[in-house]
Amino acid sequence: MNYTRFINSVSLARKPSPIRVLTAIALSSPPSMISMAGGNPNVKTFPIQSATLTLRNGTVIHIGEELMQQALQYSPTPGFPGLLEWVRGLQDHIHTPPLLNKKNHPGAVDILITNGSQDGIARALESMVSPKDTVLIETPSYPGTLAILKPLGCRLLPVQSDKHGMDPDHLQHILSNWKPSHALDPSSDIPKLLYCIPNGGNPTGYGLTAERKKKIYQLAREYSLLILEDDPYYYLQFSKPRIPSLLSMDEDGRVIRFDSFSKLISSGLRLGFVSGPKPIIERMQLHMQATVMHASGLSQITLLQILQGWGYEGFKQHADKVTEFYRERKNHCVAAAKKHLTGLAEWSEPSGGMFLWLKLKVPDTFKMITVKAREKDVLFVPGNAFMLDDQAPSQYVRAAYSMCTAEQMDLAFERLASLIREEQLNPS
Ligand SMILES: Cc1ncc(COP(=O)(O)O)c(CNc2cc3ccccc3n(O)c2=O)c1O
Numbered sequence: 001m002n003y004t005r006f007i008n009s010v011s012l013a014r015k016p017s018p019i020r021v022l023t024a025i026a027l028s029s030p031p032s033m034i035s036m037a038g039g040n041p042n043v044k045t046f047p048i049q050s051a052t053l054t055l056r057n058g059t060v061i062h063i064g065e066e067l068m069q070q071a072l073q074y075s076p077t078p079g080f081p082g083l084l085e086w087v088r089g090l091q092d093h094i095h096t097p098p099l100l101n102k103k104n105h106p107g108a109v110d111i112l113i114t115n116g117s118q119d120g121i122a123r124a125l126e127s128m129v130s131p132k133d134t135v136l137i138e139t140p141s142y143p144g145t146l147a148i149l150k151p152l153g154c155r156l157l158p159v160q161s162d163k164h165g166m167d168p169d170h171l172q173h174i175l176s177n178w179k180p181s182h183a184l185d186p187s188s189d190i191p192k193l194l195y196c197i198p199n200g201g202n203p204t205g206y207g208l209t210a211e212r213k214k215k216i217y218q219l220a221r222e223y224s225l226l227i228l229e230d231d232p233y234y235y236l237q238f239s240k241p242r243i244p245s246l247l248s249m250d251e252d253g254r255v256i257r258f259d260s261f262s263k264l265i266s267s268g269l270r271l272g273f274v275s276g277p278k279p280i281i282e283r284m285q286l287h288m289q290a291t292v293m294h295a296s297g298l299s300q301i302t303l304l305q306i307l308q309g310w311g312y313e314g315f316k317q318h319a320d321k322v323t324e325f326y327r328e329r330k331n332h333c334v335a336a337a338k339k340h341l342t343g344l345a346e347w348s349e350p351s352g353g354m355f356l357w358l359k360l361k362v363p364d365t366f367k368m369i370t371v372k373a374r375e376k377d378v379l380f381v382p383g384n385a386f387m388l389d390d391q392a393p394s395q396y397v398r399a400a401y402s403m404c405t406a407e408q409m410d411l412a413f414e415r416l417a418s419l420i421r422e423e424q425l426n427p428s
Helices: 009-013 018-028 065-072 081-094 116-128 143-152 168-175 180-184 210-222 278-289 297-341 366-375 406-425
Strands: 051-054 060-063 109-114 134-138 155-159 193-196 226-230 255-260 272-277 355-360 396-400
Touching: 009 116, 009 278, 051 297, 060 065, 060 297, 065 297, 081 109, 081 297, 109 116, 109 278, 116 143, 116 226, 116 255, 116 272, 116 278, 134 143, 155 168, 168 210, 193 210, 210 226, 272 278, 297 355, 297 406, 366 406, 396 406
Parallel strands: 134 155, 134 193, 193 226, 226 255
Antiparallel strands: 051 060, 109 272, 255 272, 355 396
16 A cells, blocks of 8 residues: 555654654663753653542542652653553554564554544545545544634545445446556545544444445445544443454555544543554654644543543443443434424434434524524524534534433424424525
């Protein structure tokens, strides 16, 4: 695989920061090394000495002085070595990526700790996309990614989806406008990247079937695409066993996978990680070096203490508990929709995540949701926010069931029902 084709000129121009190189050398040198290189502040001037965390299960985690000094000091851009090692082991345990341990393969998997997966997606797209490029993106899609992509000025081609996720037949139909050989022609506008949210989609809550994932991967192979697998809801799949990831089938080194700790452990710690081909991860690391330098050290050390205490089995048990929490909320949400919205809206049962995607029997939801709904003390997100063309009318709204009680969801949908009836009588 020739990765240069996928890296834009800004990213290709990036060079390792000499200071960050020295930080890495200093960290990996023997105690005899005397470093007067790095402009590190002296940790003895820091007011925080240690910390103690109490988990909901009663476990007490103590971050002593030595570890706290590491947490509060500059650290390597790729991530704390211990956390990198742990998440690498998690990927092996969960996805068994074919290229995880093939160090000599050009697409050997490398990992970067990011400030949440939003940060990772931004670095990947800002390192790969040029204005002349064509990017395939499932629609509807996550507004956070649309906010990154649209300003880059590339051509965005929407790939339709349904209750089983992105439609590979529509993807094939779009790609049939090119020949696979066009990928060898630098002047061709053949698509290079495919962005998808394979499980518990945002905004739909739908997930790709295993068959569709295989078909999409085969099409990516045929047309030399790289796949951006944005998968913060992987562990929140309601069906068991979980449907395998695209990374688990990646024999070519064409999947860049974004994981997040936001939906399982904390969204405020701002930690996620990217698993992908080393040449791409290296470009993202250089991007990170020139901006935030590294993800928060205190967040990384805090997370690592929790993960090391759990181990992989404990992590999976926690993920299963969180999934059951959201399954119960999903059931309450669907029950409230059936009770109040039957005949006024359509929806399919979410297969994971934390969202219900409602198609209302009105021509456009934007003004109804952004103006009238607030007067009725209820908030949703209008469907246009998830579309490539956010000016076009949309009959959809996204409802998040993650934060509301069953009673609140019932009342919210009762209010939405009266809004729909009013809108049907007097369209805004
Ligand atoms: C598909 C997909 N990919 C990436 C991310 C980012 O997650 P990270 O790991 O925390 O950076 C997300 C997070 N989605 C949302 C976040 C959010 C934050 C504040 C307020 C509202 C928010 N709404 O509505 C969201 O959907 C996501 O759904």
